[in-house]
Amino acid sequence: MLNKSNFIIIMYHHVRKKKDKFFPKLISLDFKKFTNQLDYLEKNYHIINIKDLTDFIHKKKKPKKKLCMLTFDDGYLNHYTTVYPELKKRNLQGFFFPPSKAIIKRKLMDSNKAHLLIASKVPITKLNKELETLYYKFKIDKIIKLEFSELIKKYKHPFGYDNAETILFKRITQHVVPEKLRKKIFDSMLKKFVKISEKNLAKNMYITKRQAKEMLTNGMIFGNHCHDHLWLEKENEKNQQYQINQGLKFLKSIGMKLNNWIMCYPYGSYNKSTIEILKNKHCFLGLTSVNRAYNYKVDSNFEIPRIDCNNVFEY
Numbered sequence: 001m002l003n004k005s006n007f008i009i010i011m012y013h014h015v016r017k018k019k020d021k022f023f024p025k026l027i028s029l030d031f032k033k034f035t036n037q038l039d040y041l042e043k044n045y046h047i048i049n050i051k052d053l054t055d056f057i058h059k060k061k062k063p064k065k066k067l068c069m070l071t072f073d074d075g076y077l078n079h080y081t082t083v084y085p086e087l088k089k090r091n092l093q094g095f096f097f098p099p100s101k102a103i104i105k106r107k108l109m110d111s112n113k114a115h116l117l118i119a120s121k122v123p124i125t126k127l128n129k130e131l132e133t134l135y136y137k138f139k140i141d142k143i144i145k146l147e148f149s150e151l152i153k154k155y156k157h158p159f160g161y162d163n164a165e166t167i168l169f170k171r172i173t174q175h176v177v178p179e180k181l182r183k184k185i186f187d188s189m190l191k192k193f194v195k196i197s198e199k200n201l202a203k204n205m206y207i208t209k210r211q212a213k214e215m216l217t218n219g220m221i222f223g224n225h226c227h228d229h230l231w232l233e234k235e236n237e238k239n240q241q242y243q244i245n246q247g248l249k250f251l252k253s254i255g256m257k258l259n260n261w262i263m264c265y266p267y268g269s270y271n272k273s274t275i276e277i278l279k280n281k282h283c284f285l286g287l288t289s290v291n292r293a294y295n296y297k298v299d300s301n302f303e304i305p306r307i308d309c310n311n312v313f314e315y
């Protein structure tokens, strides 16, 4: 079923060439597929830049041509090496959302630690065995009041593109383990199984500030993806303020003008306080991870859905 829409916003993460040797199993969109998508999108949509976008959001007039916006989350190095040259060649503007801590402090985001472990040569069953050992070592069973076997029963089910073992690993590390212990668990597992320093991994994973500045100078746009890449809905208002302010500081430091800035919620997570903070700070658009076309007549400016890049040809 074709789902014809007047305005789609596409969400990309990793876009990599086949020859990329850094953790080859890392989930990413193949560059050839990416350029095929761009061919298709350029033929069927007007790919908007920041001026088109601000005009459209402020007037909300029915567009003359179908609109498409290209967004890239998490500040991956391949956005600089692979995406940006292609967009520049085609004279297109991309919207990039790096979390500031990863870029400035060269620290891995928790979600990336999980992705690297899953994409490592270690079988996922072995990772889950180690997770169980650490679960008891750090006495998480006492905090959560559940045995590991009960977690297996609850979470070991396939979902989306992931098999049951992978989902078990993701759910426990993301949603069961308390945040402070999550870092300890990931770091212990990275040390045991991956054996590459965090600094070195971050170097291969994220763009630098200098690269961000270069992209901006050459027509790309950057937006706020917070500092630590947390689920904002789980944070109190003070922490949310801090996260958003740090993101803004980063944008300012690379030279983004902050009169019409865009928020992209990490994990698509936000609540009412988040939106209040954004309104007070003159943000004009909030992007979620809800996977559907943007219905500009209905959707709030702060709850804008985006299409996963794997679904582009359905629109």
Ligand SMILES: [Zn+2]
Residues within 6 Å of the ligand: 073, 074, 225, 229, 265, 266, 267
């Ligand atoms: Zn993200």
